[in-house]
Amino acid sequence: MPLSAARAVRPAPIALISTSMDAPISDEQLMQHYREGQYAAFEQLYARHRPPLLRFYRRQTGSPELAEELLQEVFMRLIRSRERYQPSAPLRIFLWQIARNLLIDHYRRQRRSLPSSYADFDPDQVAASERVQPDHAAAHNQQLERLLSLIGELPCAQREAFLLREEAGLSLTEIAQLAGVSTDTVKSRLRYAIGKLRRALEET
Amino acid sequence: MDEHEWERYLDGDSDLTALYRASQAPPPATPRADARVRAAAQAQIPAPPDATRHPLQRARRWWVPASVAASLVMATSLYLVQRPVVLMEGPPPPAFKAAADRAQESRIAPPQAAPQTLPSTSAMDTARSTREPHSATPERANAAAPAAALKKQPPLPQALQAPVPRQMPERQEQEKQAAEAIARSSGTASEPAPGFGDGGSATEDAALSDPQQWLARIAALAAADQLESARGEWLRFQQRYPEIALPAALSEQLGRSP
Numbered sequence: 363m364p365l366s367a368a369r370a371v372r373p374a375p376i377a378l379i380s381t382s383m384d385a386p387i388s389d390e391q392l393m394q395h396y397r398e399g400q401y402a403a404f405e406q407l408y409a410r411h412r413p414p415l416l417r418f419y420r421r422q423t424g425s426p427e428l429a430e431e432l433l434q435e436v437f438m439r440l441i442r443s444r445e446r447y448q449p450s451a452p453l454r455i456f457l458w459q460i461a462r463n464l465l466i467d468h469y470r471r472q473r474r475s476l477p478s479s480y481a482d483f484d485p486d487q488v489a490a491s492e493r494v495q496p497d498h499a500a501a502h503n504q505q506l507e508r509l510l511s512l513i514g515e516l517p518c519a520q521r522e523a524f525l526l527r528e529e530a531g532l533s534l535t536e537i538a539q540l541a542g543v544s545t546d547t548v549k550s551r552l553r554y555a556i557g558k559l560r561r562a563l564e565e566t
Numbered sequence: 567m568d569e570h571e572w573e574r575y576l577d578g579d580s581d582l583t584a585l586y587r588a589s590q591a592p593p594p595a596t597p598r599a600d601a602r603v604r605a606a607a608q609a610q611i612p613a614p615p616d617a618t619r620h621p622l623q624r625a626r627r628w629w630v631p632a633s634v635a636a637s638l639v640m641a642t643s644l645y646l647v648q649r650p651v652v653l654m655e656g657p658p659p660p661a662f663k664a665a666a667d668r669a670q671e672s673r674i675a676p677p678q679a680a681p682q683t684l685p686s687t688s689a690m691d692t693a694r695s696t697r698e699p700h701s702a703t704p705e706r707a708n709a710a711a712p713a714a715a716l717k718k719q720p721p722l723p724q725a726l727q728a729p730v731p732r733q734m735p736e737r738q739e740q741e742k743q744a745a746e747a748i749a750r751s752s753g754t755a756s757e758p759a760p761g762f763g764d765g766g767s768a769t770e771d772a773a774l775s776d777p778q779q780w781l782a783r784i785a786a787l788a789a790a791d792q793l794e795s796a797r798g799e800w801l802r803f804q805q806r807y808p809e810i811a812l813p814a815a816l817s818e819q820l821g822r823s824p
Contacts, residue, residue, distance in 0.1 A: 396607075404607045408600075416593040426594070434599035441606050506589045509582075528586050534576075556575055557567040559582055 389453035397444050407453075408437060414529035415461055421513060421525060422465055432468065436461045458530050459540050462522070505563070512562045520555035523548055642777070777803070781813065788819040796820055 389410070395403035415436055419429035439460050440447075447456060513521060519541075526532045526540065534552070538545040574580045780803055787796035797820050800812060812820070 399611045401608055401611050405604075408603065408607075412596075413590075413593050416596065417590065420593070430596045430599045433596065434602055437603040438606055441603070441610055444610065505585065509585055510589060513586075528583065529590075553567055553572065556572075556580075556582060560567065560571075563582075563585075 389457075390449045393444065393447055393453050394449050397447070404441075407440075411454075411457055412437075415457075418461065418525050418529045419465070421510065422518075422521065423468070424514065428468070432461070432464050435464055439464075452536075454530060454532070455536055455540055458526065458532065462540060508563060509559065512559050516555050516558065520551045520558075523551040524555040524559075527552060781816065785813075785816050785819075788816060793820065 387406070389407060392403040392407045392410075396407065412433065416429055416433050419432045420426055423429055423432070436457065440457060443460075447453070513524065516524065522541070523537055526537045527534075532540065534545050534548050537552075538548045541548065571580065575583060780799075784796050784799045784803060787793075787799060800816075800820060
């Protein structure tokens with residue numbers, strides 16, 4: 363490879379690549395490195411957050427195409443807002459806030475109003491089109507399919523709380539902060555969701 | 567759901583969580599989104615100046631013009647040092663005259679006596695008068711002028727009389743023949759360059775002794791659409807300053823290679 367061509371490829375800074383022996387570099391540090399012009403830092407952020415975000419969207423919308431579109435838009439907004447991002451704020455919250463806002467925007471466009479289930483816990487208010495179909499490509503186990511199907515049948519707010527807990531790994535407080543509700547409300551939503559899932563799985 | 571199960575769930579130790587995590591297979595590829603996101607992320611990063619260049623390549627960028635400039639300065643300096651310049655039009659001071667006479671006597675010595683010294687100033691001057699016909703007025707351009715100018719010249723500094731190994735005898739011979747041809751001529755130098763006035767003047771002499779001024783004059787001729795005159799001047803310039811290349815812009819105007 364010519365020297366100039368080799369130099370044209372911006373090398374990934376070694377400092378960004380954490381080994382299994384080291385503590386993984388935080389999202390905030392990665393974002394800071396990206397702000398400073400290190401593209402490799404963004405690649406790590408993308409690799410870290412793309413899978414849970416994509417699963418979240420697929421299970422919230424039931425549409426792989428829409429999920430991909432929303433996923434793309436999340437990162438586009440993250441890129442555009444990189445200058446505004448304050449390292450003091452957890453990037454995970456920042457990112458999932460964007461993801462949630464986009465989903466709500468999608469609901470608004472589709473239905474001209476927020477799903478009622480975000481305001482209350484009435485599962486009948488959730489349109490059938492929003493319900494997630496089992497991700498057959500992801501799991502062939504019948505029990506897994508059943509679980510995913512049951513998750514799709516949860517009311518939006520309960521499903522959101524469950525997915526934010528499982529996919530994003532957020533605490534109850536963080537979910538409350540992100541959703542703009544109290545921690546007790548999040549706790550209620552989550553307890554309802556888990557209770558329903560457990561009962562349904564025990565019945566099958 | 568009792569409190570114990572709830573606590574286990576919050577601790578990440580529930581069967582439900584384990585089952586769900588088993589479903590967290592890597593999501594399918596999203597090549598279109600990946601490509602767009604990566605392109606957007608890269609586009610936001612300003613490219614550092616010359617990031618694609620090797621440090622040595624960056625360094626070479628200033629080496630080249632610097633070395634060319636240094637070579638040009640050195641070549642011009644050497645030429646100007648080696649070239650005796652007639653600075654005085656009038657008779658030299660007595661002390662100078664005596665020194666000039668002594669130098670003349672030493673120059674009259676046969677070439678065999680000092681085969682490796684600089685060419686005699688007489689030969690150089692006569693040859694120069696051949697190449698600079700317009701530098702002399704018609705009155706000064708008679709056959710006696712080179713000799714008269716020669717007598718007026720101060721002696722060469724001792725350092726400049728050091729051996730010059732690459733002096734070519736053929737060139738000396740050519741210069742001598744040129745001087746003889748001028749001496750045999752009707753007493754007029756070749757016609758002055760068009761556009762330079764009727765004859766040489768002190769200002770023109772200075773201009774022609776300065777290659778940059780001479781080039782400027784050639785450029786002025788070319789700009790005035792006197793291309794033939796400019797080409798003739800360029801030929802004379804080339805004879806006088808063979809080490810100086812014709813500037814690219816000027817060579818385009820004259821239709822010649824630099």
